[in-house]
Amino acid sequence: MASLKEVRNRIVSVGSTQQITKAMKMVAAAKLRRSQDNIMRMRPYAQRLNNILTNLSNVQNEDGGNVYAQKRDVQRVLIIAVTSDRGLCGAFNSNVMKAVNVLINERYATQAAAGNIEIMAIGKKGHEYFTKRNMPTVGDYTTVFGNLSFETVRAAAEQAMEGFRTGRFDQIDLVYNEFRNVATQIIRTEQFLPIQEKPQEQVANQTESDYIFEPSQEEIVEQLIPKSLKIQVYKAVLESNASEHGARMTAMDKATENAGELLKQLKLTYNRTRQAAITTEILEIVGGAEALAASR
Template sequence: MANLKEIRNRITSIGSTMQITSAMKMVSAAKLKKAQDAITAMRPYSSKLTELLQSLSATLEGNTGGAYSEQRKVSKVLLVAITSNRGLCGGFNSSIIKKTVSTVQEKYGNVEVDLFTIGKKGNDILSKEYNVFENRNDVFDDLTFDNVAEIAEQLMDLYVAGSYDKIEIIYNRFKNAATQIAMVEQFLPIEPVESDDNIQLDYIFEPSKEEIVLDLIPKSLKTQLYKAVRDSFAAEHGARMTAMHKATDNAKELRDDLLLTYNKARQAAITNEILEIVGGAEALNN
């Protein structure tokens, strides 16, 4: 058994750790509220924009979507893996890394695959095994639509130039503070949607449908990527808040166990001292 000084030092150390994890939990909780409000407000807009684009595209004939809807034989794929720049967030980053690896091995086993990483943690691990085309850690320093749109334009240019035949996004979708869902979404080419002949909508379009679709596609793609990054950002703070809450509870439990051990050891030491004193007094009397 460790001596009293060692146990006392461990109790002090665990107390300091509890203060850190508790503070990190409160910081993440404050940031989560803002991030959750942002993604909650954005989802209806993003979903409606995608729905409108798909509805219009389904009623058009031919390859009206232009270069972004061109279906090519898949020989080279780019996966956009969105992780975080910081750790201490439970299985948030590992779930994306595992999802990326499984996607490469199971879905694109015979296809050349490159990675485009957003976030330092994913790049540090994935770059050891796979070819990372580019890494963007700076996005989370100033998370705005314009900064994410810049990345989306870069991805769109790579697809139009023929550098890649398919681009997919892998990210954590925010459900609640304790639950994040690893998602794989197709970014390019735009997936064709079959029209529903049972639904007849009579709209007047100005300008024409074709012009509206061609104008909406770039905006929709930028919004899709921005939503994925926003989702991941909210999920990161939710995961970190949950992880720090569990860490604080575990530290408290460990501290309580050590306090019990310390009190027992101290009581045993006091009892031994009393027995030694009583034994010495008896020896003198005899």
């Protein structure tokens, strides 16, 4: 059985930890509100822009002029993995890394055996994970979340798009956490490039949009498609950012509850140990008094 001093020290230590986790929960809740507002505003814009992008890509594919929709034999693959810069957010980061490993093993096993898979890790945790395992990485985007904005994410999107346009990569996939609510984050694995065409049945059931191009179709598409692709990456990063704060808030709330339960157990142990010590001292005093009386 632990001594009273050891139990007291553990109570103080757990109490301090509980205060830290409670403060981290409050900080995560404040950041979550801002990041949640950002992603809720971004989703309708990104979805509408993505629909326009798909329609324009279908139109331009008829002329063979859209380099971002060109389908090739998949020999070289880039996987964009969006994680966080910090831990203490439950299984948030490990779920992304598991999803990347599953994607490689199930879909790109041949390319992995040939060493033709590279990782673009957005977030420090992902970068550290893949570099420690000697996986080829592209770029260094470990400070994106320190000053999250479209400008900071655009560089990563442009590097990925340049790699596809020049033929360095034949396919690019996005792996990230999609924000649903504070307690739920869903892993998403999406094809970023080449741009996917809509299924024929979906096109048939959808009302066709009649676009008027001004000044010209080529000039509009040349500006719109790259911008839409960058918005897709930015949206994935915003989803991941909101998911991170939600996961950290949930993890710190659970840690605070666990600390409270542990404190109850430690205080109970402390009281029992103290009572046992007092009882032992009383028995020793009574035994000494009886021995003294018997000797007289």
